[in-house]
Amino acid sequence: MNLQQLRYAAAVAATGSFTKAAAEEFVVQSALSQQLRKLEDELGVRLFERTTRSVTPTPAGEALLPQIRQILAGVERLGADARAWQGAVRGRLSVGLMEVPPERLDIAALMAEFHSRYPEVAVTLRSGGSDLLVAAVRDRKLDIAIVGLTAESATARLEFTPLLTEALVAVLPANHTLAAGPTVTTAELAACPFIDFPPGYGLRHETERGFRGLTRQVAFEVTRVEQVAQFVRQRLGVALLPESVARSHADAGLALRPVSDAELRRQVNLVVPATPAGSAACLAFVRCVTEFAGERAVTE
Structure with a gap:
């Protein structure tokens, strides 16, 4: 086993292709394939499933590739x-x-x-x-x-x-009924369609935590703050954003209100x-x- 073999394995995993990996490593594909076979023989497991269309890690490969990357x-x-x-x-x-x-x-x-x-x-x-x-x-x-x-x-x-760290605030259409008061509650927001980030985003985690025990409808999932503000302006729903972010996008079409019954922070x-x-x-x-x-x- 040598470092070059490990580099080849990492390159194949990253590119999903022996051809692309060989090009990145400046080696002919046959030599790269031969070295990977030697590595698999020494380890006693197959690292990749090879088909005519794709190259994917085997279960053993999924387990061992993080260690290979760590060594490199x-x-x-x-x-x-x-x-x-x-x-x-x-x-x-x-x-x-x-x-x-x-x-x-x-x-x-x-x-x-x-x-x-x-x-x-x-x-x-x-x-x-x-x-x-x-x-x-x-x-x-x-x-x-x-x-x-x-x-x-x-x-x-x-x-x-x-x-x-900073507080999250409700972002509402300027003429929304909830914008009439100085604050809003999580129950009031949960009754509205929501513009939110997809699962896996930090703000989605914080929103889910703040609305635990309440049922809310996420009408749209977006990945950028600008889209959140744009969708709220179009009255497609309400949202929660960090205060500094919300204020940087605030205009006549938006209303920002603190949430009174939950400590929501990012x-x-x-x-x-x-x-x-x-x-x-x-x-x-x-x-x-x-x-x-x-x-x-x-x-x-």
Whole structure:
């Protein structure tokens, strides 16, 4: 067994194709296939089901591929950490990002700050729902992620660092009957059609928690804040959004009201694997983002 064989296996899993994996690894397909067969012979299990149309991991492959990725990530960290001892932080960093309003955490400004400190770290950004990002960190497909889940609602083997928290407010059409009062209740909102994010998004988790015990109708599921505001303006339903997000999209067509009978809050967390410790680049990013978020909180 050697590292090149493990790299080939990871490439096939990522691309779903021997041809594409061979191209990415700059090797002919026959050589890649031969090395993977040797790896499977040594392990005593088949890692992939091969058909004329697709390549998919076997159950054994699903179980072993996260360990293969972890080994490869560990080797990369070893080189990066060795260079860090020489006074330089280099390497690659993959960061997962939920949608965070720039009013609360300006990702572009954060990346500019990180790049100014560590210009030799190449950063890849991936967006998505919090559940998917947490799973990607757990499976070592991402080094680190900024998510809208709390440690209690997520999973073990991960370390969560709170970055910011804020209240959720009801977002209503301006001429909605509920907009006549200063506040609304969860029961009143539950009686209305809802515009919400799909399951797996942090805000959906918080909304479900706040409406536990109540039945509500989710009329539309969308993935972007702009769509939430647009749908509410069209009187397609009501929604819950973090206060800063709601205010940034507020206009004459929308009314924002606090929810009086439930403590609804969105917490944004930084999530990394609990063990082993991340690479030098990952640890540098943790320091940078926590300092950046802390300075933002102080100025507010």
